[in-house]
Amino acid sequence: MSRFDKRWFFIDNTGYRVNVLANILDEFGSALMLLWRSICHLPYLPRQFARFFDNAYHIGYTTLPIVGILSAFIGAVLALQAGYSIGKVPGAQNYLGSIVGLSMCRELGPVMTAFLLAGRVGSAITAELASMTVYQEIDALKTMNISPERLLVMPRLVAIAVMMPVLTIFSIVIGWYGGMIVVKYVSFIALDPQIYWRSLKDFVDTASLTDGLLKAEVFGIAVTLICCNVGLRTKGGPREIGFAVTKGVVISMIFVLLLDYFVTKILI
């Protein structure tokens, strides 16, 4: 085997030679197939309404507090850093509202919400589906001619599609308020909140908001899809469930960053 070959192959724990590139393409292809099969099951959504509602509750409502805390501090730190950096330029502080507003709306709100989703919801989805796979519950569904995509994936994807914009809007607004508190009460900034809000309103338009929500929607669906796919493809025993959770979360976060670049490139 040449040195070039060695870079693209590794020996897995069963002794097989595994092609890394083929593995990545295999994962990617299976995720796309999973998305397609889930879309095909969309007409069955009314029959899965209880599962959709349950997922929407867990994905959305129970994630709200942590999204709120994270966003408030991100908005506050952003205002603090920006206020300190541009404080020496006369009048520049009047634009703090636009800096916090646009950053939260176009970038930090969607990305941080997606990261939180990957860590909190994605890990739970992967763990649940991986343990169902390892303990043959998925096989049991298949023997009953019940599609796991219809029962387990499609309701989650719809729930995330519905809840992600809600979570993102919440994140953005809380981030704005976090920034406002800092600009008002931190002594070296001490900006009138009215100036902060006016600047924010001048720069944040509907397009900024819709771009942010579109990104969030793409991230949310990607995170859910990746975590479902990793969970359903788990093989082995309990140890592999742990590996699957780590894998699902890491791949989701990398994909959020990759998609962030490409979606932003398309939108601007």
Add this chain to the structure above:
Amino acid sequence: MKKDAVSVEIKNVYKSFGQQEVLHDISFDVAPGEIFVLMGPSGAGKSVLLKNIIGLDWPDKGKILVNGLDVYESQGKVVMGLVFQSGALLNSLDVFDNLALYPKEHRLYSDADIRAKVMHTLSMLSLEDAAHKYPSELSGGMRKRVSIARALVMEPQLLLYDEPTSELDPVMSATIAEVIATLKEEINVTSIVVSHDRSLAMAVANRVALMHNGRIHAIDTPKRFLASKDDLIRDFMDPSIDPKHPRFREKS
């Protein structure tokens, strides 16, 4: 309404995982309504064969026909059930919902009929009191019976059992054997049972097969199996325990 039992034909099936050959030229037929018991030591390939029959895995070579149809063509046309060795109950659903899942998802009956059917099936296996328990609250024997009940609710034409009496006490094993035997009369089903349990095989089987190292070693009636002079069959059916000459030392 009773559905017709189906035949199973297995023709020259081969299956390997990497370098390891698990099934080698497996061929046999199971007649409609027959109870066919596959016996053999652990690792002989029995469970892999069951997975291939129900379509959870596929052979590398050879054909598996259910009622004359390829396994994949038969899906949706032939109702097949599998009783997993581990039970494989859905842990997030209680016993009632585990049983009701199939008729609900396939919209076979009204809610009232599903309820009546599930409760009737649970009563057949003395599980009425467990209807609202979760799988984690059940004993091993109860999980196994619930798994059988879940397969029965489907009204299968072909029912596969993977070690139905493993980890069960002798009384519970006898109960499961009675269930398998009576089901043939009650719902007219073809059964393939994978088991190590000799008494189960002798009690319920129309024919028994012995698998060894991925091959079918012998197929015969239970009586002839017991009377066989073949060393491998005798060793499996009546393994003598001789502490002075342990097998593991002979092998090593």
